[in-house]
Amino acid sequence: MFYISTRGTQKIYTPSEALRRGVPEDGGLFVPQTIPRVDEEWILNLAQMPYYQAVASVLELFLTDFSSSELNEICYEVYSEDNFGEKPAFLEQLNPYNPYEHLLRLDSGPTASSKDYSMLLVPALLSLAEEKTGDGMQQLLLTATTGNAGIAALSTLTDIENFAVMAFYAGSGEPGSAEYELQAACGENCFASSSTASFEELSQEIRLCLADRDLVAKLREHRVILSTANSLNWIRIMPVIAYYCWAASWLYAQERMISGDEGFILTVPGGNGSELVAALYARAMGLPIAKILVVTNRNKGLSNLIREGSYSRKLKVIHTELPGMDVDLPMNVERLLFEILDRDCDRVSLYINDLINEGIIRLNKQDSAIMRSALETISIDDRMISSFILSIYDRTDYALDPHTAAALSAYELWRDRQKKVLPAVILNLDSPFRFLGTMSNALRGRGYAGGRSREVLLSELAEEIGLTVPDAFTAVHEQEAAPLPMVKKGEIKRTILEQLGIA
The missing domain is CATH 1.10.720 (Transcription Termination Factor Rho, Rna-binding Domain; Chain A, Domain 1)
Structure with missing residues (x-):
């Protein structure tokens, strides 16, 4: 298995090189040169394994310069009972009288967020990749965040030797729980900041820093490799594919799905680019995902792209009670276009150049039709989130976090318009x-x-x-948390150099 860039340059990379670099030199994103295929027997076998072994089995398909024993050892440590309890990831039936609808519970980790499932793998996999590439440098990981990814990155990497992390929080400008958690998670090797820039603006600025040859060279002079802990890095996509494989194996094992069925509906909150792109890869691998349902709120950048084939950065981000959906466009949109448009690098480059230079994407009619056939989206009124939460709690006794409640409510709206009922998996990403x-x-x-x-x-x-x-929340005390420093739009590069003490 080798990795290539979405921009179509001819250079290929080993898995270790791709993980270590984070993004290729041409400014694109790493993708597998070929997508591995799995069959029903392979999926069924996962249900017979403990979760860590199932994840290792998926990683083996993508990390061919890592041995099976290395990956199993890493996954055994990461997905331990100390980190995730007895059931790291599991499907939970919402209603005992309805065998079709399930939550994929992903809130068992140290920060009670789905980001734990990928972020906890980061230091172990990158350390092993460093051994294989042999550069011996410190790794500086940048992350843009609306909360969870930054909290998980800081919590995972704090005080770990040869790693440093800088988190840039796209908040509302008002102090809130996420800011307190970011501050509480910071160790000596961590930096967290707040910004009035949008998540997409911060993500784009990080990508520019990663592609800045002068900055990269200057940091290398100081024995620092610049990379990212965001889902721009392929390292964050593989564990998500793994829990989709695990969910499919459980549906088969519990006979919620049988051989030859159409498959299952996967419902994904729209701000989570890694979950969305991983769903495309899982389906391309052979998982029986009949439909990917993307849920958005009043921030309609992604839903407009799916429904109408157009996006404009002129849309201002509306801050709501669903911060994980307060994203104008997921940072993985380049991988999304690459896979949906049949890996046509030239078409993808045209659209991404328009996005970078003009802040727009306008798919042609053919490509827009392909997008609509690959994904379906439904937007919910986030101002109704309290009624969603209360209604679900009254009906099921489940107190779902706002994003999961929104995703389930959107799925129910979509389901009620269908003639055929299929098994459904709704991502439960948070506490x-x-x-x-x-x-x-x-x-x-x-x-x-x-x-x-x-x-x-x-x-x-x-x-x-x-x-x-969960312990993750009892350790945070508002009165003890100082305000996060502000980093304005366009200041990430300067902040990197300042924090490292490099002139």
């Missing part, structure tokens, strides 16, 4: 305890959270829904 204000207002009445401390809201929410507060 309700991360969204104290939204959850408390939804379950106890509008405005309830106002004036109450974080500790009181945590205790009351835990009592209401009958769950123990």
Whole structure:
């Protein structure tokens, strides 16, 4: 297995080189030169394995310069009971009388976020990749975040030798839970900041830094390799493919799906580019995903691209109670176009150049039709999120975080228009305890959270829904958290050099 760039340059890279670099020199993104294929027997076999071994089996398909024993050892350590409990990832049936609808629970990790499943692999895989490439340099990982990815990156990489991480938070400009968690997660080798720039603007700026030859060369002079912990890096995509494979194996094993069925519906919150792109790769590998349903809120950049074949950066990001969806365009849009448009580098480069230079994407009619056939999108009114959360809680006794509640509500709207019922997997990406204000207002009445401390809201929410507060949230105290430093649009390069003490 080798890796190539979405920009179509002829150079190929080993898996270790691709992971270590993060992005290729031409400014594109790494993709597998060929997509491995799996059959139904291979999928079924995963259900007989512990989760760590199933993940290692998927990684083996993509990391061919890593041995099976190396990957199994890494996954055994990462997906341990200490990190993820007895059930690292599992499907949970929402209604005992409805065998078709399942949550894919991904909130069992140290930060109670789906990002843990990929981020915890980062230091181990990159350290092993460094051994294979033999450069001996420190790795500086940049990440743009709306919260979860940055928190998971800082928590995972804090105080780990030969790693440093810088997180740039695209927030609303108002202090909130995510800022407190980012601050609490910072160790000596970490830097977290806030910005009024949008997530897409921060992501694009990070990509420019990664492609800045002068900056890269200057850092290498100081024995530092610049890379990213965002899903721009292929290292973040593979573990997501793995939990989709795991979900499919469970559906087969529990006879929710049988051989020859059309497959299952996968519902993905739209701001999560890694989950969306990984779904395309999983389907291309042979997983029986009948439909990928992309859920968006009032931020319609991605839904416009899917429905109409157009996107404009002139759309301003609206900050809502669904911060993971407050993204105008996922950073993985280049991989998305590359795979949907049959890996046609020339077409992809034209669209991406328009995005970079003019802030627009306008697919031609043929490509727009291909996009609509590959993905389906549904937008929900995020101003109704409290009623979604309360309705689901009343019906099922599940207190779902806002993003999962939105995804389930969108799926139900879509399902009710269909004539045929297929098994459905709805991604449960986060813990309700991360969204104290939204959850408390939804379950106890509008405005309830106002004036109450974080500790009181945590205790009351835990009592209401009958769950123990994860350790990730008990360690954060608002009164102890200093405000994050502000990094304005266009200042990431300067901030990197300042933080490293390089003139």
